[in-house]
Amino acid sequence: MNWKEIRVMTDEACGEAIAGLFHELGCGGVVIEDPYLARRKIESGDWDAYELPLEFINRDFIVIKAYFPEDRHITSRLIEGLERIEKCFGLECRFLVEDVNEEDWANCWKSYYHSLKIGKRLVIKPSWEDYRAEPGEVVIEIDPGMAFGTGTHATTRFCLELIEKYVSKDMTLIDIGTGSGILAIAAAKLGARRIIALDLDPVAVQVAKENVARNGVEEQVEVWNLDFREMPETRADLIVGNLTAELVKELAPKIRTMLVRGGHFIASGITAIQWPLVEAAMESAGFTVQELTENEEEWVAVVVQKGW
Ligand SMILES: C[S@@+](CC[C@H](N)C(=O)[O-])C[C@H]1O[C@@H](n2cnc3c(N)ncnc32)[C@H](O)[C@@H]1O
Numbered sequence: 001m002n003w004k005e006i007r008v009m010t011d012e013a014c015g016e017a018i019a020g021l022f023h024e025l026g027c028g029g030v031v032i033e034d035p036y037l038a039r040r041k042i043e044s045g046d047w048d049a050y051e052l053p054l055e056f057i058n059r060d061f062i063v064i065k066a067y068f069p070e071d072r073h074i075t076s077r078l079i080e081g082l083e084r085i086e087k088c089f090g091l092e093c094r095f096l097v098e099d100v101n102e103e104d105w106a107n108c109w110k111s112y113y114h115s116l117k118i119g120k121r122l123v124i125k126p127s128w129e130d131y132r133a134e135p136g137e138v139v140i141e142i143d144p145g146m147a148f149g150t151g152t153h154a155t156t157r158f159c160l161e162l163i164e165k166y167v168s169k170d171m172t173l174i175d176i177g178t179g180s181g182i183l184a185i186a187a188a189k190l191g192a193r194r195i196i197a198l199d200l201d202p203v204a205v206q207v208a209k210e211n212v213a214r215n216g217v218e219e220q221v222e223v224w225n226l227d228f229r230e231m232p233e234t235r236a237d238l239i240v241g242n243l244t245a246e247l248v249k250e251l252a253p254k255i256r257t258m259l260v261r262g263g264h265f266i267a268s269g270i271t272a273i274q275w276p277l278v279e280a281a282m283e284s285a286g287f288t289v290q291e292l293t294e295n296e297e298e299w300v301a302v303v304v305q306k307g308w
Contacts, residue, residue, distance in 0.1 A: 002070045003100045006078060009061050010093040012036050014085055018064045018093065021081040025074065027066035029148070035059040067100065113150055119164040122186055124151035127214060138189045141214050142180055145207040149180030149242075155268040158293045158301030159183050159242050162266045166238055166303065167192050174198070174258065176228045176241035176251065181208030181221070183240050188217035196234065198224040234258055240266040242301075245274035249281035256285050259306045264290065268301035275300045 008018050012034065019030045038057055068074050075097055082093045115125045117137075125131045127143040144150045151157060163183060167173070169191040175184040177199055184197035197212075199205050205225040212221045224231075228241075228251055239255050241248060248267045255265050265287065270278050272294060279289065279302075287304035294300050 003067045004070060004074060005065065005067055005098045005100045006074075007096045007098075008064045008082065008093050009095070010064070011089070011091045012062050014089050014091055014093060015062050015064060017085045017089065018082075021078075021085065022064065022066040024081065025068060025077055027068050029066065029153075031065045033059075033063040033065070035062065070099075113152065116151055118151060118157050119161040122160055122164055124160075124182065126150075138186070140182065140185050140189060142182055142185075142211055143207070143214070144180040144182075145203075145210075148204070149178070149182040151182055154295050154299040155242050155301060156182060158295075158299065159240055159266055159268050160186055161293065162291075162301060162303055163187050163238075163240060164190060166264055166266065169193075171237040172235065174231075174234065174236045174239045176239065176255075177204075177243050177247075178208045178223065179204050179242075181211040181223065183242065184208070184221045184223075185211060185215045185217055187238075187240075188212075188220040189215065192220060192238075195221045196224060196236075197221055198226045198228060198231065200225070200227040229254070231258075235260055237263050238266070239263070242268045245270045245278050248278055252281050252285035252287065256287060256306050261306060261308065263306050265304050265306070266301065267304070268299065270300045270302070272298045272300055275302075278302075 010018060015032055019032065022030050033056065035057055082095060086093055113126050115123055115129055115131045117123050121136055121138045123131060123137050123139045125139050125141050127141050131139060133139050149156055163186050167187050167190045170193045173187050173192050173195040175195060175197040178184050178197035181197055184195045187195050197208055202225055205223055208223045212218055212223060236258055237260055239259060248270060282304050286306065288307050290303040290305050292300060292302050
């Protein structure tokens with residue numbers, strides 16, 4: 001399949017509206033290159049300036065980028081949406097559409113993906129890179145292919161940090177929407193005894209199976225091609241789901257029935273704005289909020305507990 005890469009160059013104020021338009025047009029994920037945010041981070045000393053090219057830091061516009069499966073209507077729908085946004089904000093949005101073939105799309109991002117440390121002990125290592133582990137580090141080797149779950153997205157990182165904190169030896173886990181398998185593999189390497197990792201996307205299931213084998217955790221992790229809504233009754237000490245706010249709300253009651261008493265559910269894929277409604281759904285499903293992680297990009301991850 002061929003893909004289109006769409007880039008919109010515009011003012012910071014339009015960023016969210018463009019990201020929303022991309023979602024409306026059906027993309028799975030958006031990259032926002034925001035030099036204003038980069039400059040603020042550099043000024044406050046919490047981002048290593050030398051990791052970013054000067055050409056990026058000095059820009060006076062943001063770039064919003066996403067990939068779409070080839071569709072002959074995509075450009076006209078994009079133009080329509082951009083005209084709406086330009087009118088609303090009184091700002092100009094320039095755009096560029098480029099063809100990307102599947103092979104390039106699957107490989108081009110690799111040059112941006114390097115080993116990264118998460119939490120106290122976890123290291124996510126791309127399968128094509130060498131990494132010399134320090135004592136005590138837990139290295140997870142990932143080739144995400146076409147599946148979500150490199151560890152670079154805030155929601156995956158939050159889930160990994162919480163998994164590191166909540167997984168204990170011999171636990172049973174369910175990973176809803178495993179993507180690349182990253183969360184399930186981390187749990188296995190941290191000592192969980194049995195993990196069912198499921199995803200309704202067959203491509204993700206294939207990628208997750210390969211990553212499970214690559215990490216030698218096949219005995220602990222079973223990968224199922226299944227929609228969680230159809231999952232048969234299973235007991236788990238911990239359930240993790242990096243999904244969407246809508247799905248978390250919908251699935252919360254079923255998740256609760258599958259947890260042992262006192263068991264935890266780690267959820268992410270929720271934005272700060274969506275959180276109050278998700279919190280209400282969690283509480284009405286019988287969960288108590290234990291802890292919340294949040295970042296300035298507005299993503300939220302939460303740990304809730306089944307009390308009774
Ligand atoms: C945001 S990705 C998360 C991937 C990975 N767990 C991570 O944290 O990076 C969400 C995944 O959930 C899967 N998914 C969405 N709805 C689902 C459902 N009802 N049952 C199972 N998987 C689902 C999607 O196919 C996708 O792979």
